[in-house]
Amino acid sequence: MVFEGKYFHFEYDEADREVAGGMISTAEDTYEEVAARFQIAVMNDRFTFQICPDTATFIRAAGKTAETWQPWMVGSADYARRFVCVLSPRVVSDRSLADMLKIVKHEVTHIVFDSLGDPDAACIGISEGIAVWTAGQIEPDFLQVNEAPSMIKLNDEDYFYENSGYQYSGVYAGYFLEKFGMEAFKKVYAGMARLDEYLYNGFEAEAIMKAKNICSINA
Ligand SMILES: [Zn+2]
Incomplete structure (x- = not known):
């Protein structure tokens, strides 16, 4: 049909x-x-x-x-x-x-x-991240702050699959959008800006804590 x-x-x-x-x-x-x-x-x-x-x-x-x-x-x-x-x-x-x-x-x-x-140039961690985040497929209980994989490394396919890439890239994409806005995200997606121009030490942990809705003891 x-x-x-x-x-x-x-x-x-x-x-x-x-x-x-x-x-x-x-x-x-x-x-x-x-x-x-x-x-x-x-x-x-x-x-x-x-x-x-x-x-x-x-x-x-x-x-x-x-x-x-x-x-x-x-x-x-x-x-x-x-x-x-x-x-x-x-x-x-x-x-x-x-x-x-x-x-x-x-x-x-x-x-x-x-x-x-x-479309073949979009990195896996960015492309899956936005799809998981938009679809509401994140399961916060699954995430571990102390095991947070690197957002940059998640763009390597092997690392992505070995580190629960779908869940973590989704959380990072959502937090990236919140911190840097959609134009920045679109530039990274299209390969017109590099992720490391934006990311900093602790970004991943912050993103996960935000998703789990808990506060850092240092904050
Ligand atoms: Zn996908």
Whole structure:
């Protein structure tokens, strides 16, 4: 089945008719909200958004293979291919529908931000950070101040995956926006400014304490 939104051309299986409505409105609303909030121009051509009815379809659509796919991978965005795919909440057993709608928000945020520059040039810690933060996927209880990974190092892919990069980059992106504003964040995203022009010793710990809503004993 297909549905033409304002920003996306949706494709989904008959079996997903019930879950499609929420995913469609979340994708459309998120695109508009994120573009407006960050003052990023909207695209005239629609992106394709596929709701995948099963894992095999998702793996193919996301350009993965059975070897490179992992069960936590349930959404994918590819700005160059103008394509987003998300696994149907109907077939994801370990996440709620609300969690899957956050995945939709996350992937759509990637699409909006990747129009800022060369999408392949955006560093992983910056690009995932803004997607996690915008989608509201941060779990403050999970964060440890004394294990805070470096925001700069999170842009190295191995370091990112070894250090719970999604959670920490999301917290850092949110705190960076609060401290330095959206224009600074967009410049860093597009590779027009360097993170180390802004960061300072203790930034990461401050960001985590803020997210956990606790005060430093030294403050
Ligand atoms: Zn992502």
